[in-house]
Amino acid sequence: xxxxxxxxxxSLPLTSLSEMKKLLVVxxxxxxxxxxxxxxxxxxxxxSDSGFSNDAAAIASRTAAKTPAVGTGAxxxxxxVEVTKVKAVRMAQGLTAVGSLRSDESVTIRPEVSGRxxxxxxxxxxxxxxxxTLIRFDASVQRAELEQADANLGLSKSRxxxxxxxxxxxxxxxxxxxxxxxxxxxxxxxxxxxQARLTKLEIKAPFSGIVGLRMVSIGDYVKDGQDIVNLESxxxxxVDFRIPETYLKQVAVGQSLQITLDAFQNQTFxxxxxAINPLVDINGRSIVIRAMVKNTEARLRPGMFARVRLLxxxxxxxxxxxxxxxxxxxxxxxxxxxxxxxxxxxxxxxxQRREGQVEVLQxxxxxxxxxxxxxxxxxxxxxxxxxxxxxxGKAESKSAADGTKPSIxxxxxxxxxxxxxxxxKS
Numbered sequence: 001x002x003x004x005x006x007x008x009x010x011s012l013p014l015t016s017l018s019e020m021k022k023l024l025v026v027x028x029x030x031x032x033x034x035x036x037x038x039x040x041x042x043x044x045x046x047x048s049d050s051g052f053s054n055d056a057a058a059i060a061s062r063t064a065a066k067t068p069a070v071g072t073g074a075x076x077x078x079x080x081v082e083v084t085k086v087k088a089v090r091m092a093q094g095l096t097a098v099g100s101l102r103s104d105e106s107v108t109i110r111p112e113v114s115g116r117x118x119x120x121x122x123x124x125x126x127x128x129x130x131x132x133t134l135i136r137f138d139a140s141v142q143r144a145e146l147e148q149a150d151a152n153l154g155l156s157k158s159r160x161x162x163x164x165x166x167x168x169x170x171x172x173x174x175x176x177x178x179x180x181x182x183x184x185x186x187x188x189x190x191x192x193x194x195q196a197r198l199t200k201l202e203i204k205a206p207f208s209g210i211v212g213l214r215m216v217s218i219g220d221y222v223k224d225g226q227d228i229v230n231l232e233s234x235x236x237x238x239v240d241f242r243i244p245e246t247y248l249k250q251v252a253v254g255q256s257l258q259i260t261l262d263a264f265q266n267q268t269f270x271x272x273x274x275a276i277n278p279l280v281d282i283n284g285r286s287i288v289i290r291a292m293v294k295n296t297e298a299r300l301r302p303g304m305f306a307r308v309r310l311l312x313x314x315x316x317x318x319x320x321x322x323x324x325x326x327x328x329x330x331x332x333x334x335x336x337x338x339x340x341x342x343x344x345x346x347x348x349x350x351x352q353r354r355e356g357q358v359e360v361l362q363x364x365x366x367x368x369x370x371x372x373x374x375x376x377x378x379x380x381x382x383x384x385x386x387x388x389x390x391x392x393g394k395a396e397s398k399s400a401a402d403g404t405k406p407s408i409x410x411x412x413x414x415x416x417x418x419x420x421x422x423x424x425k426s
Contacts, residue, residue, distance in 0.1 A: 078383035081374035083338055084322060088366040091318040091352065091359060094257075094311040095250075099241025101293075103302040105207050105233035109134060113200045114223045117216055124213050128205045128231070135216075135228060137201040146194040149187070156180075156187035209233035210298075232302060235295045239271060241308045242286040250312055251276060257291055258309045261300070269293050269300070273310075320357045325370045326350070336371040336378050337364070338386070343371060345380040 115137035122134050163180035166172045212230035216222060239259060243251065255273040271293035280287055291308070293300070326348075327334045333350055336343040348363030364370070371378065378384070 078341065078385035079343075079374060079377050080385050080387055081336075081338075081343070081371045081378070082387050083369050084325070084372050086319055086321055086360075086364050086366055086368040086370060088317045089320050091320070091354075094309050094352070095243060095247055096352075097241040097243055097308045097310065099239050099306050099308050101300055101302050101304040101306055102238040102240055103209075103232040103234055104236055104238060104292075105209060106230070106302065107206060108230045109203060109228045110225050111135070111137070111200075111203060111222055111228065112224055113137075113197070114221070115139075115201055116221045117218055120214065120216075120218055122211045122214075122229075124211060124229075127208070127210050129208050130205055132205045133202060134205055134211070134231075135203040139198055139201040142194065142198040142201060146191070146198050149191040149194040153184075153187040153191045156184040160184040203228075205231060207231070207233055234298060234300070234302060236292045237295045237300055237302065238274065239291045239293055239306055239308060241289055241291075241306070242281070242284070243289060243310070245280050245285045245287055248276075248287055251287075251289060251310065256311050258311065259291075259293055260307045260309075261304050263304065264299070318351070319360045319364050319366060320354075321360055321364065321370055322372050323353065323356050323358050325372050325375075326358065327375055335363075336375055338369040338371065338384055341383055343378045343380065343382045343384050345378075 117135060118138045119136035120134070121132065121136065122128055128134070160180045160183070163172060163177045167174065167177040209231045210233075212232065214229040216226075216228050222228065239257075251273065253273050253276065257271050257273065259269045259271055260267070261269075271291045273289060274292040275290045277288040277290075289310075321335070325335045327336075332347060334345055334347050337346050338344075346363050349361040351359035351361045353359070371384070374384075
């Protein structure tokens, strides 16, 4: 709107003057907003230009100080790892399982008749022979019945002899003779019954073995079928264990096996397969195998937990490494091998396991150096630095100084690993 002289402004209507004031207020507010915004922009730009380079340099310096170079360890010479040298050991191919020891013969002594115990013919834990008297019951009544039956038998026999003599002379009929013969047979059966009842009051050992702990005392009245004591034959012992049905064709009667027990951790006992159950368990698809183990010193006991290693072939040279060297990826196994100061990732095929050691069927040779600790920080081709305590040469020199030879646990005799499931192939 063009400016008007003061005279004309005074002559304008009141409504025009009011609209003019409103326009001036709006225009002044907008100009003030633009002025404040421009001033703020100028101040911010000046401050940013002056301090950006210094701040960026400081941040870059701190980041560089905290972040090591790519592919280097804390020392700057590579990632520190622990390694071991692969060696060839003697291993036998076999199958591991768990089982239990059983007596060769086992029975719980129970009476066939009720009665009162009058004599105990053994001491607890004693070895007894076949036929040895273990328990006697009070037999006074049965002995009297036997004497009565014996007397009746004698009388019946005499009457039979007289009847036969009189019949030959024609003094009695054939019916009287037959009745005498029948009475004699009844008397004979009564005598045999009394004799059998008297025999039942004496319990004898059915086989040689060791008597357990008795549960009765002299004077106790026991009923027929009541437990008295157990009798165990423990030389040899049986070992029952299960294997998967897939290994049935590799098992035969007479096959050798090795047994270890928690009670004798440093010893291995030899045995042979005695029998194979013809029935396959439909629940676990497994087969029960029974083996025999000698126990001439009576050190082993029935019921012991046993780790069984069923041998399929003779010992052969194998390559074994610690289990912690493996890196499982799905169904495959990998490891890192140190070559010229760098880690190289390899796929390996493994076989049987023994106490922290695993057999490598393919992918390694004796003399290779594999990483046992620090694999999570490695990538294929990463430079590595071997820890001083884990150098292969250092461990060998220490063993030589101690007069010992490094060996793999279980490499000589083998051991069963439980875990896995019963019958898992090592």
